[in-house]
Amino acid sequence: MISKNYTVLLLFFIVLFCNAQESIKYKSNSYSATPNWEFxxxxxxxxxxINIQIASTETGGILKLAVKTTDENFIISGNVYVDLKDVSFILCTDKNYREYTxxxxxxYYNFTVAEMKRLKTxxxxxxxxxxxxxxxxFSNQVGNFTAINKSTYFSTIYHNTNKIFExxxxxxxx
Structure with missing residues (x-):
C-alpha cells in the first residue's frame, strides 16, 4: 500500500515537471525549448x-524570434546572424515560416546538429x-537591428546577479 502511494506521488511530480518545461510549437509539432529570453x-x-527561444529537434534545432509590431504587415525577414562569445557566428537563412499572434x-529559423553543438558550448x-x-x-520601424544578450539595461558594480542570459x-x- 505504501509503495502504491509513493508511485502515485512520483507520477504526480513527473507530470508536474514535464508540464512546467517550455515548449515551441513548430509545424504542428511540439518541441522542448529553453526559457524565453528577452534580449x-x-x-x-x-x-x-526581442524575445528569443531555442528548441531541440531530431534534425538540429529551432530559433524562435518574436518582436512587437504595430500590425501584421511587419515581419522579421531575411538572414539572421547569431554572434557567439567566441567571436564566431551562425548564419540562419529565412525559410518563410512566420506567424503573427x-x-x-x-x-522561425533552423539550426543544424553541428550548430546546436556549438550553441551548447x-x-x-x-x-x-x-x-x-x-x-x-506612425507605423513600425523597419531595417536592421541588433539584439544584445543583456538581462537589464542598467546595473552597478554592486549588482551581484548575472547581467547576461546563460x-x-x-x-x-x-
Missing amino acids: ICNSYVLSGA NGQAIT TNIQDIRFNISGKKNT TAAAISLL
Missing part, C-alpha cells in the same frame, strides 16, 4: 527588446535581424 535591442524603439511578429553574444514591411506615418547552459539541458 535588449536599443535601436528598436517600439519595444526595446498577440501583437508579435514571430519567425558557447553563449550567444547578440543576434542581428531585419524587420521589413510597408512603412508609413544560453549555453540552458541549451545543453535540452
Whole structure:
C-alpha cells in the first residue's frame, strides 16, 4: 500500500515537471525549448527588446524570434546572424515560416546538429535581424537591428546577479 502511494506521488511530480518545461510549437509539432529570453535591442524603439527561444529537434534545432509590431504587415525577414562569445557566428537563412499572434511578429529559423553543438558550448553574444514591411506615418520601424544578450539595461558594480542570459547552459539541458 505504501509503495502504491509513493508511485502515485512520483507520477504526480513527473507530470508536474514535464508540464512546467517550455515548449515551441513548430509545424504542428511540439518541441522542448529553453526559457524565453528577452534580449535588449536599443535601436528598436517600439519595444526595446526581442524575445528569443531555442528548441531541440531530431534534425538540429529551432530559433524562435518574436518582436512587437504595430500590425501584421511587419515581419522579421531575411538572414539572421547569431554572434557567439567566441567571436564566431551562425548564419540562419529565412525559410518563410512566420506567424503573427498577440501583437508579435514571430519567425522561425533552423539550426543544424553541428550548430546546436556549438550553441551548447558557447553563449550567444547578440543576434542581428531585419524587420521589413510597408512603412508609413506612425507605423513600425523597419531595417536592421541588433539584439544584445543583456538581462537589464542598467546595473552597478554592486549588482551581484548575472547581467547576461546563460544560453549555453540552458541549451545543453535540452
